[in-house]
Amino acid sequence: MTLSRRKFREALFDIQLAGPATLAMLVLIFVPAFFVGVLSFTDYLFGAATFNWVGFDNYLTLFGDETGRRAVINTLIYVAVVMPTSIVLSLAAAVGVHSVSGWSMGTANVLRTAYFMPVVATLVAMATVWQMLLHPSLGLVNQALGMINISGLQWLSDRGLVLYTLAGIGVWETVGYNMVLFMAGLVAIPKHLYDAAKIDGANHGWERFWIVTWPMLGPTTLFVLVVTATKSFRVFETVATLTNGGPGFSSDVLVFAMYREGFVYFKAGYSGAITMVFFFFVLALTLTQLRIVEKKVHYR
Amino acid sequence: MIQIDKLGKFFNKNEVLKDVSLTMPEGSFTALLGPSGCGKSTTLRIIAGLEQPTTGLVKINNRNVTELTAAERNIAMVFQSYALYPHMTVQENIILPLSMRSMTRLQRMPILDRLLPSARAQAAKNVAKANEIAEMLEISALLDRKPSELSGGQMQRVAVGRALVRDPVAFLLDEPLSNLDAKLRTQMRSEIVDLHKRTGRTFVYVTHDQDEAMSMSDRIAVFMHGKIVQVATPRELFSNPATREVAAFVGDRPINMIELDAEGSNLPSPFDGFAIDGKKIPQRIVLGIRPETLEVNKNGTIPAFLERIEYLGSEAMVTFKLDGNITLRVAIDASDELPQPGERINLALKHSAAHLFDVETGNRLNAKLVSRTQPSAVKA
DSSP states (O other), X not given: OHHHHHHHHHHHHHHHHHHHHHHXXXXXXXXXXXXXXXXXXXXXXXXXXXXXXXXXXXXXXHHHSHHHHHHHHHHHHHHHHHHHHHHHHHHHHXXXXXXXXXXXXXXXHHHHHHHHHHHHSOHXXXXXXXXXXXXXXXXXXXXXXXHTTOOOOOTTTXXXXXXXXXXXXXXXXXXXXXXXXXXXXXXXXXXXHHHHHHHTTOOSHHHHIIIIIHHHTHHHHHHHHHHHHHHHHTOOHHXXXXXXXXXXXXXXXXXXXXXXXXXXXXXXXXXXXXXXXXXXXXXXXXXXXXXXXHHHHSOO | OEEEEEEEEEETTEEEEEXXXXXXXXXOEEEEEOSTTSSHHHHHHHHHTSSOOSEEEEEETTEEOTTSOTGGGTEEEEOTTOOOOTTSOHHHHHHHHHHHHHSOTTTTSTTHHHHXXXXXXXXXXXXXXXXXXXXXXXXXXXXXXXXXXXXXXXXXXXXXXXXXXXXXXXXXXXXXXXTSXXXXXXXXXXXXXXXXXXXXXXXXXXXXXXXXXXXXXXXXXXXXXXXXXXXXXXHHHHHSOSBHHHHHHSSSSOOEEEEEEOBTTBOOTTSTTEEEEESSOOSEEEEEEOXXXXXXXXXXXXXXXXXXXXXXXXXXXXXXXXXXXXXXXXXXXXXXXXXXXXXXXXXXXXXXXXXXXXXXXOBBOSEEEEESSOTTTOOO
């Protein structure tokens, strides 16, 4: 009797702790997401009194229509560039800064702060800085290139280039955060494993990297992968401030299309369909990564 | 043979090793013993090549290896935490030092190692060797497991296997047993001694456990505050500790240390039944008396008041209060009838008597205690 009452009290306490957040998540995320899902099968316009069921029409438009397909493909290209580049660069930076901290903590802290700057800076404000840097004639980038006799590029208005320019900014934006994550992973690697590797014949830094560092960073890498993937799927600020998806939809991406269709053209149904596709991409990517990689990174 | 010559080591501005010299003959089992922070592990790491000495040399088989990397010295090391690679199976862990040596970087590449015939042949040889070692250490059944699936004792064996697999010139063991439970520790102790006999290699064993050092090694170097204070066989270390600190560190039961004022060869009460036989006796001396060298004896010359008694099974630890507020702990045979607290009892020194140290320097005095009244009881 007393036991079950105690259990009940404990359960009540658990609910008190987890309840509010769970409730907020249900009300603010799951319920709206469900309605967005429902909307995506309608031709509902914001403010309209009625709507019609249109089945999969919105989805067919997104994948069949040239503009819609562009947004999907651009997003995938953007993720495919930003994710690996950011991870390789941030890992290299983390290993570098970590070994600098071995002989000079001060220098390492300065470097860490410098790398972390883009993470804390407001991206919209930073985008303005990028716009100035990348200005075809006045921008610092093209002027610097001019000094070594390379003709400048139309970074933000060349249809073939603009997406990669944005990807470059995306890398710049995520490297610092990923580096901090990797550095936390590096600190957690037991020193004695490096000692053992040295004794076992790993004379070169690279050998020790492959024997100890890389495998031991497995869980961190998985986390960084998931975080970077979702972050780059969500690319929006740079597109909205620098290119507006242009020129000619050549830098249009899913979230920007979602915003444009929903909040500029008020096409709630179509925008909902984009949201669902976006959601599905992120979910699929995250699940695959967790499924495939998780087994290989936690050595049990 | 491993020689270290005048090793000095600074960490930043901290001097952790001062002028440490030691020779470990071929095939010997040397223990580096000392409390934590005494520099014993640093010395081992310098021998291994994991740490560079600030001054001094390391020689292995008469070759100066101070500038060589750990791998080039071909020594094996067993770590306190075992340091197994968690992402590799037991077999891969044991093979790694072999493949790092016997295969080129190209042959070790992830896919090429399956394609190149030379790599496959060498890999097969390595696997055979690892399996052989595993069989010897009775861990064949564990070969496919990951370290996280092993118990402490099993991990210890794998670590030993990894050390053993490539026939190193010396084995360095850094507190290899301190993470094991007491029972397993005793068992692994004898296994390591067996291993030493079987391989005939030079073993250097770092420990803070004097029990381990005494029971396993044939020579012990005692470290205190970054210096070697004594190098001796276990027996010698016990019977002739070089300093007060060594005497306090060595031995199962804590030694009684009694500071006294000596007048020439005379000692004050309650030790006035003894005289000091030796030259140049300073005024302040320390008498080091092991609890097991005292006995209850009605002819004894040390009058004592029994304060407390702790029964420990085969023996009992008895705390006596002596004149001059001196506390003396005595181990007595518990099979006889035990005296009771509050009794006044006479104590006698059983054998090999007491150690004498200089209070000022802590060094052993070249002197011994002799009995005035019962010369037969004391044989120093």
